[in-house]
Amino acid sequence: MLPKFMRMIIFFVHQNLKNLPLSKILDIEKINNVDKPIEVANGLPNECYTNQGYLAHEKEKIFYNKWTAIGVGSSIPKIGDAKPCNLLGIPLILIRDKNMDVRVFHNVCSHRGFKLMDKACKLKNVIRCPYHSWAYDFNGQLVATPHIGGLNNHQSTNFNKTKSNLKEVKTKLWMDIVFVNINSNELDFDQYIKPLEERWSKFINKDDQKLIVKSDDYGYFSLEVKTNWKFAIENYCESYHLPTIHPELNKISNINDHYHIQGLPNRFAGQGSKKYDQIVKGNKIFDTFPNWEKSMLKNSEYIALFPNVMIGLHVDHFYVFWLEPLAMNKTKEHMQMYYVGEESANGEQLKEMRKQNLKFWKDVMLEDINAVEGMQEGRNSPVYNGGNFSPIMDQPTHQFHKWVAQNLIG
Ligand code: FES
Ligand SMILES: [Fe+2]
Structure with missing residues (x-):
């Protein structure tokens, strides 16, 4: 164990770090660089992923000021x-x-x-x-x-x-997700969620939202990942990594069939697929949302609602994938699966299909661990300045970085 005076110095430094203004923790110019046109913008600087003093700012401005899952x-x-x-x-x-x-x-x-x-x-x-x-x-x-x-x-x-x-x-409570606004200062939730509800009204209207039922048997898993929570969101927003990280998924949901989603005002971003087919097939199939636009049955959408919840909407199932930040470099990921109505969610006949469906998504999330942990490791490099974005492939990721930057200094 360290001598007492050394422990006191570490404690003192740690306490003071927590109280430093953001401008003493990182170069604000670096944050400003995030909000430039995508061709010349940089990503958030390393300090946003590695610095303990930064975390105090993020807690207050990102997690306590916003609607957080x-x-x-x-x-x-x-x-x-x-x-x-x-x-x-x-x-x-x-x-x-x-x-x-x-x-x-x-x-x-x-x-x-x-x-x-x-x-x-x-x-x-x-x-x-x-x-x-x-x-x-x-x-x-x-x-x-x-x-x-x-x-x-x-x-x-x-x-x-x-x-x-x-x-x-x-x-x-919205789509079974519990949102809190610790500082009671965010826009009323119904207003806050309106742009996303309007986007999704062609898939599920307000009444259909009530049809989602949690699956009790093959409905939930969690993963502890050695990464900052933001990397999970960034990774979720893009399909750029599909061929490299998810070669199997890319066969059934190809990168060419994906499109970008950029919510305005900027509260969410993500991607959609135009070729969603039922992942698992059996004699019986899962019930589907009754008012889903008939010409879009093969659309599925994967949206990160900032800061910390990712949702996946398909004609026959819905999932909530939310993040519990544990430390700068540690995050617990929670996944909960839902179906349309009680029979699909918990009926005996569809049990095997639910098992396969959950396994499919869990395998995808497990493949992503390498990606998000690798980005965390890379952020220890002093020569990395937040990097660049592909002007075509990284638009939703850039949107998330802009959201963080604007909330930090806004
Ligand atoms: S009753 Fe005494 S602390 Fe709660
Ligand atoms: Fe992925």
Whole structure:
């Protein structure tokens, strides 16, 4: 172990790094270079992938200021289902309340600040703090303060309970994805998502959104990847790497059949395919979205909704692939699969097909690990300045870099 004075110096440097303004961490000119025309633009500089001090800025401006995905509602399907989660250091609780709404609270007791919940659980009527047993109802209201006024006296005349409720986080459930806006300063979610909903209205209208059902048997997997979360988004936005990283996928979903997607205003980007065919085939097929434009049955779209959720929409299935940043160079990827209606999502007859479908996507995501981890390794090189973009193949990736840059310095 290092001598105590050395540990104190490291701690001191670390603490101060966290408080440095962005201009002391990286050359702002480098960030400005991102927002140039694609032919002359550079990508985000190395510090955005390697520097601890940078992370403090990214947390605030990218994750706490924006609508960020933290999970899926169907993981807490029944009243009283609750689970903790951690968003870059902030402890949160997701809970299904008595109106069947998903709510998110800060996971901290208002008494002495104990973390209320550390594993998923089924609550009866209250969230009870394990430390001194204060209790909150599913609306976050403080409803019990045992012995606060001395033994067996559960009231205190000068204590105003209503000021000690749990702190709720601005939350929205959309296509089963739980979005939070920690700083409560982003545009109303319905407005925020409108451009994407309008784009997708030819595939699924608002009513059809309600048809998606989570698959319980072959529906979920997670991967821990040694990379910065941004590389997963960048990689998802482009089909340029299809022939090299996914030779098998390229046979059925060829690079020539893909098109770019660049949302305006800039909140999402990605790619689409015009040759989607059912990945797995059996005697029975998955049900399809009923109002999907008939001339576009073979279209599928893969969109990264910034900052941290990637969604894949096909006529017969939908997936949510969201990122939980763990460190500058570590990310947990979560994948959840959905089908159209209960029979396709959980019926016995289609079980084998669901298994194959999930395996197909998992293999694709596993192939991508090499790509995203390789980019992280490369960012340790001092001679790399953020690199360049192909003006034709990298447009959606450039769009994501611009979004990050604009939010960092905007
Ligand atoms: S810290 Fe929660 S009841 Fe005391
Ligand atoms: Fe890929």
